[in-house]
Amino acid sequence: MTEGRNRLGAETSPYLLQHAHNPVHWWAWGEEAIAEAKRTNRPILLSVGYAACHWCHVMAHESFESPEVAAVMNELFVNIKVDREERPDVDAIYMQALHLLGEHGGWPLTMFCTPAGEPFWGGTYFPYPARFGRPSFVEVLHGIAQAWRDKPQDIETNRTGLLKALQASAENKAVVPKGDGPLIPISLLDQIAARLADACDLTWGGFGQAPKFPSPYVFEQIWRGWLRGRSNAKLFDAVTVTLDRMCQGGIYDHLGGGFARYATDAQWLIPHFEKMLYDNAQLIDLLTLVWQETKSPLYATRIAETCDWVLREMIADGGGFAATYDADSEGVEGKFYVWDAAEIDAVLGAEDGAFFRAVYDVTPEGNWEHHNILHRNQLPALRSEADEQRLATLRGKLKAVRDKRVWPGWDDKVLADWNGLMIAALANASVVFQRDNWLAAALRAWRFVMDAMRDSDGRLFHSHRTGKRLHRGTLDDYANMARAGIALFEATGDPRHIEETKALVAVLDRHFADPSSGGYFITADDAADLIVRNKHCHDNAVPSGNGVLVGVFARLWILTGDTLWHDKANRQVAAFAGELEGNFFPLMTLLNSYETLQNAVELVIVGDPSRPETEALRRAVYAKSLPNKIVRRLAPEASLPTDHPAVGKGLVGGKSALYVCRNLSCEAPITEPEALSLS
Numbered sequence: 001m002t003e004g005r006n007r008l009g010a011e012t013s014p015y016l017l018q019h020a021h022n023p024v025h026w027w028a029w030g031e032e033a034i035a036e037a038k039r040t041n042r043p044i045l046l047s048v049g050y051a052a053c054h055w056c057h058v059m060a061h062e063s064f065e066s067p068e069v070a071a072v073m074n075e076l077f078v079n080i081k082v083d084r085e086e087r088p089d090v091d092a093i094y095m096q097a098l099h100l101l102g103e104h105g106g107w108p109l110t111m112f113c114t115p116a117g118e119p120f121w122g123g124t125y126f127p128y129p130a131r132f133g134r135p136s137f138v139e140v141l142h143g144i145a146q147a148w149r150d151k152p153q154d155i156e157t158n159r160t161g162l163l164k165a166l167q168a169s170a171e172n173k174a175v176v177p178k179g180d181g182p183l184i185p186i187s188l189l190d191q192i193a194a195r196l197a198d199a200c201d202l203t204w205g206g207f208g209q210a211p212k213f214p215s216p217y218v219f220e221q222i223w224r225g226w227l228r229g230r231s232n233a234k235l236f237d238a239v240t241v242t243l244d245r246m247c248q249g250g251i252y253d254h255l256g257g258g259f260a261r262y263a264t265d266a267q268w269l270i271p272h273f274e275k276m277l278y279d280n281a282q283l284i285d286l287l288t289l290v291w292q293e294t295k296s297p298l299y300a301t302r303i304a305e306t307c308d309w310v311l312r313e314m315i316a317d318g319g320g321f322a323a324t325y326d327a328d329s330e331g332v333e334g335k336f337y338v339w340d341a342a343e344i345d346a347v348l349g350a351e352d353g354a355f356f357r358a359v360y361d362v363t364p365e366g367n368w369e370h371h372n373i374l375h376r377n378q379l380p381a382l383r384s385e386a387d388e389q390r391l392a393t394l395r396g397k398l399k400a401v402r403d404k405r406v407w408p409g410w411d412d413k414v415l416a417d418w419n420g421l422m423i424a425a426l427a428n429a430s431v432v433f434q435r436d437n438w439l440a441a442a443l444r445a446w447r448f449v450m451d452a453m454r455d456s457d458g459r460l461f462h463s464h465r466t467g468k469r470l471h472r473g474t475l476d477d478y479a480n481m482a483r484a485g486i487a488l489f490e491a492t493g494d495p496r497h498i499e500e501t502k503a504l505v506a507v508l509d510r511h512f513a514d515p516s517s518g519g520y521f522i523t524a525d526d527a528a529d530l531i532v533r534n535k536h537c538h539d540n541a542v543p544s545g546n547g548v549l550v551g552v553f554a555r556l557w558i559l560t561g562d563t564l565w566h567d568k569a570n571r572q573v574a575a576f577a578g579e580l581e582g583n584f585f586p587l588m589t590l591l592n593s594y595e596t597l598q599n600a601v602e603l604v605i606v607g608d609p610s611r612p613e614t615e616a617l618r619r620a621v622y623a624k625s626l627p628n629k630i631v632r633r634l635a636p637e638a639s640l641p642t643d644h645p646a647v648g649k650g651l652v653g654g655k656s657a658l659y660v661c662r663n664l665s666c667e668a669p670i671t672e673p674e675a676l677s678l679s
Contacts, residue, residue: 008081012465014411015051015083019060023070026081029090031529037078037115043148044117045077045141046094048109050085051411052261052274052324054333055125056108061331062128063137069128072138076145078115085323085415086463089474089523092534093166098122100165112144117531120158121147163531170535172519173578183573184580184594186228192584192591193225197238204267205242211272213262214246216282217543217588223290224595224627239290246283247302248380250373253337254360255399257302257309259283261327269375270368273334273408274327277314278542280306281421288429293625298382303429307438310422313410318452319444320414320464321422329408336408338371339398340364347401348394356394359383413465416449416473417542420480423449424487431491432622439491446488449481450500458503459511459524475522478508479545482552489559493609493633498559505552518575519546537576538586546576547589554597558630561641569597596628600662601678604646606634607656613671614656620673621658629678 007027009020019026027033029046037044047064049056063069073079084091084107094111097119104124111122121144130136135143148155177183196218199207206212219239226235246252249268251260258280260271284306291299316322329336341364345353356362359379362372382388423442430439453461453469460473460481485501488494511524514535522534522545537546550572557565573594579587603621607614621631634640640647645666646659657669658676670676 012468012470013051013083013086013413013463014409014465015049015056015085016081018051018409019064019081022060022064023067023074024064024079025070025074026079029080029082029087029529033078033080034115034117034529037117040078041115042076042078043120043144044113044115045073045079046082046109046111046113046117046119046122047079048082048084048091048094048111049107050083050324051409052276052326053107054272054274054327055106057328057331059108059125059127059137063126066128069138069141072141076141077112084109085411086413086471088417088462088476089527089530089534092522093530093532094119094122096169096534097162097166098124100162114155114159118159119162120155166532166534170521170533172514172517172535172537172576173581174517174575175577177570177574182598183570183577184591186595186598188580189221189591189595190225190228193222193235194232196222197225197232197234200234200238200242201266202234202237202241205238205245206263206266206268209266211262211264212266212268214251214259214279214283216286217539217592218585219243220286220289220592220627221588223286223625224592227293227625227627240294240296243287243290243299244380245377247287247298248376250368250375250377252302252375253309254374254376255337255395255402256313257305259306267377269373269377271334271373272327273337275325276541277310277321277323277415277418278421280310281418281425282543284422284425284429288425288432289625289627292432292623300433303433304435307426307429307435310426311437311441314422315441316412316414316465317467318414318448318464319441320448320452321419321445322410322412323415323418324411326409326411329406334368334371334373336402336405338368338373340366340371343401344372344398347397352390352394356391356398359391413463414448414453416453416460416462416477417480417545419445419449420477420482420484421542423484424480427484427487427491431618434619442484442488443492446481446484446497458507460504460507472524472527475508475512475520475545476542476548478504478512479548479552480543483548486552486555486559490631490633493635498556501552502556505549505556508549514575518571520549537579537590539589543589544587546572547587547591547593549593550590551593551596554593554600555630557597558600558602559632561644566597573597592627599628600630601626601628602630602632602646602661604632604634604640604649604659604661604666605656606636606650606659608636609633611656616673617656617658617670617676620676624676624678626678 008016082090095105098105106124111119113119126137126140127134128137222235223239245268251263251268251271258275261274261276262272264270287299287303314322327333341362344362360374361378366372423445426438426442453464460477461469462471462473462477482501482504485497489497512520537544550569553565553569605617636651645661645664652669652671655671657671660667
């Protein structure tokens with residue numbers, strides 16, 4: 001090791017670099033670290049976190065920066081530090097092991113493993129010194145070391161049980177299709193949507209008390225249920241109340257735009273202040289889908305502010321999107337974002353200050369730890385146009401002052417899967433709201449990932465930073481980028497996006513597919529540093545890659561006319577549908593994608609894209625909330641596959657035309673936007 005630095009000094013991850021000067025003899029995850037543990041026959045202390053994680057910082061300050069704690073760690077363990085965003089495959093294995101131990105999970109993840117990397121005990125945050133009813137981290141370290149030395153049978157029992165359970169988790173519950181009927185009846189989706197809405201808090205939105213997470217794919221499932229029947233008002237209310245409260249709550253950054261990771265209370269007031277690219281991508285998607293029905297000015301504003309925040313603050317080198325903003329600045333959670341009443345008045349003056357404070361719940365005593373989180377949930381209704389313009393001006397003044405504060409840490413690594421989510425969100429929102437700059441940013445990010453983060457064989461890398469691409473791509477990288485490619489095709493009509501999407505799927509088929517029981521493994525067949533290859537269809541903070549692929553295959557079927565893709569989609573659903581008999585909650589992306597497979601509607605717009613009449617038809621399409629729509633833009637001279645239901649259909653009387661196609665047949669052409677009626 002270089003003096004004053006451990007082995008993390010050569011890494012590119014901002015999270016790992018935060019620990020490069022710890023007195024702990026950290027190793028990065030990999031075969032070298034495992035070899036060292038085997039050579040010395042010491043257990044592994046695996047610590048997993050990420051740059052924006054508040055409690056990761058707390059444990060780092062208390063323990064990893066302490067020479068006393070580090071001395072114990074260095075003597076008794078081989079210490080390995082992992083950035084969960086850079087190595088989601090590693091994190092997923094050991095987080096699942098923690099759940100199997102009966103723990104709720106979270107980060108920092110602290111796992112103790114054999115020298116081979118097999119887990120036998122773990123937890124999350126451990127304090128130093130002891131408090132919160134938790135033992136001191138040093139006590140934990142000595143206890144684990146003693147058990148390793150004196151109770152090898154107990155260690156072996158835990159190791160064997162956890163490893164067996166981890167291996168069993170890769171065995172998906174497939175179903176065998178019966179006859180020509182659907183694998184999953186749409187009526188079952190209706191029942192699931194109704195049950196979810198029944199569980200929703202219809203006063204504050206979301207589920208349960210605290211903490212509350214946005215869970216966009218869950219609310220998409222409820223919204224789809226409402227669109228199918230348009231009769232159960234509770235479905236509509238569950239989604240709109242949740243979005244209204246989040247958009248006006250403290251979880252939203254009212255000065256800079258963008259949503260925080262989650263709320264620590266039931267009323268969306270107190271955020272966990274970190275901002276993640278993936279949350280904001282999913283919320284842009286959901287808000288856009290719901291806006292297309294409600295035309296809510298609040299949603300339109302939050303979409304615009306969040307997209308503009310991404311373009312202003314989340315563009316990394318090369319045009320890819322950065323990963324996160326930290327929860328902390330100057331070592332204090334939320335310090336960058338909160339205000340005192342006196343500060344507001346000093347910036348805005350007495351009259352404007354009083355007006356602003358009344359709207360945003362700013363008081364001398366504060367609404368959180370003697371400070372104020374800006375929010376509008378006490379007076380959530382939008383005010384007059386003049387008042388809203390006045391508030392916008394005042395927010396701009398406060399933001400100018402806030403911009404001079406010490407900023408939270410910025411993790412500027414580019415992750416392929418999260419970029420895929422944001423590319424798709426921006427591409428879709430750009431055509432709905434006619435924002436060419438959002439589409440341009442999406443196109444730049446797509447090209448960066450596809451050009452700078454693939455090797456000569458077309459295989460993706462997961463992470464890119466400071467000119468280095470690292471770690472082989474996971475299933476989610478390919479699935480989310482494939483979805484993004486289709487979104488860009490629909491937005492631009494450029495067929496190259498379809499060809500590049502098919503190339504991504506081809507890599508998945510070569511290196512990730514499980515031909516025995518269907519579906520795709522999370523990691524490739526040549527991943528050498530993992531104790532198990534996971535395979536599941538469960539959503540976590542991001543949508544499940546296996547679930548996303550159902551929608552990708554469904555859209556490729558419609559766009560190419562090749563039934564191979566339809567068969568792939570059906571096999572993908574069958575591989576995981578058996579899990580619905582247990583817990584349907586983690587399978588929302590699978591179910592949302594399945595509905596697209598069953599109820600896809602293709603909208604073929606034929607006409608010169610530069611002509612106003614063509615654009616008017618496209619505007620009519622994107623003005624409607626149609627989660628199962630697939631849009632194809634076709635120049636008058638372009639051709640379709642010979643078996644496409646719209647083949648041979650073109651302009652009508654020289655005018656641009658829209659063809660609505662379902663179940664391999666097309667309805668009569670539409671030439672006037674107001675004639676489009678879809679549900």
